[in-house]
Amino acid sequence: MDQNTLTAIIEEQTKRALWEVKNVISCIPDELWNKSYCEMPCWKHVYHMLHSLDLWYINPRDRYFKEPEIHERDLNNLDVVSSKSLTREEIDSYFSGIEGKILAYLSELTDEQLLEYPADCEYSRFTLILAQFRHLHSHMGMLMGFIIDDTGLWPRVLGLENPFPEGEYSKYL
Numbered sequence: 001m002d003q004n005t006l007t008a009i010i011e012e013q014t015k016r017a018l019w020e021v022k023n024v025i026s027c028i029p030d031e032l033w034n035k036s037y038c039e040m041p042c043w044k045h046v047y048h049m050l051h052s053l054d055l056w057y058i059n060p061r062d063r064y065f066k067e068p069e070i071h072e073r074d075l076n077n078l079d080v081v082s083s084k085s086l087t088r089e090e091i092d093s094y095f096s097g098i099e100g101k102i103l104a105y106l107s108e109l110t111d112e113q114l115l116e117y118p119a120d121c122e123y124s125r126f127t128l129i130l131a132q133f134r135h136l137h138s139h140m141g142m143l144m145g146f147i148i149d150d151t152g153l154w155p156r157v158l159g160l161e162n163p164f165p166e167g168e169y170s171k172y173l
Contacts, residue, residue, distance in 0.1 A: 006114060010129060011106040016158045017136060018099050021049075023171050024140055025091060027147050027155040033088060037146050040078050043086050045146075049139035050091070051076035054098045057132045058105050058125075059118035068094050 002008040025046055034041045055065060070090050074080040114126040123131070144155055154173040158164065 006111045006126075007106065007109050010109075011103075013133075014102060014106060014129075015164075016160075017133065018102070019164060020155075020157050021136070021140065022095060022099075023157075024143050024147070024155045025088075025095065027153070027171050028088075028143070029147075029151060030088075032146065032150055034085065035146075035150070037142075038078070040081070041085065042143070042146060043088075043091060044075075044078065044082065045139060045143060046091055047086055047094075048076050048078050049136060049143070050094055050098060052135055053132055054094075054101070056128060056135070057102055058128070059121050060128070061118070061120040061122075063120065068097070070094060 001012050028042060028046070032042050034043065036042075037045060051068075051071070054068070059065075070086055072082070072084055075082050075084060075086075109125070114129075115124050117124055118128070121128075148154055156165075156169070156171055156173050
């Protein structure tokens with residue numbers, strides 16, 4: 001693991017976090033996809049987490065930000081019941097787009113830019129990234145709790161030292 005620059009560390013930890021997000025989503029059994037937790041279906045908790053990552057990791061004030069095609073007003077809001085529901089395929093496709101966007105951003109980001117402010121934004125790039133790690137893992141913990149409570153199975157995580165699995169692997173610990 002390259003630890004010579006802050007951006008190298010951020011990129012590595014983001015790749016690990018994104019792998020874990022994808023794995024946890026894949027661990028949600030079909031029978032839990034629409035199950036209500038805190039008065040919202042499980043898929044909506046996933047979408048809320050992903051939408052925040054999409055909007056806030058790079059620049060929440062980006063005037064060129066485009067909502068995903070699957071979005072409708074308040075679909076990301078865990079306080080508002082939605083008439084629309086999302087499929088696993090829609091969530092997986094949305095995740096792939098977010099992953100590509102974030103990894104492309106990180107491949108160009110320098111340490112010097114971390115304390116700079118994106119256009120029209122009151123937060124530094126470093127603040128936005130750390131805030132999303134906090135938000136992301138709060139919701140990952142909730143999703144893992146839903147899965148563990150309902151199935152007794154623990155989704156696999158990488159931690160700091162485990163290698164990325166290659167080929168077939170068990171998505172649970």
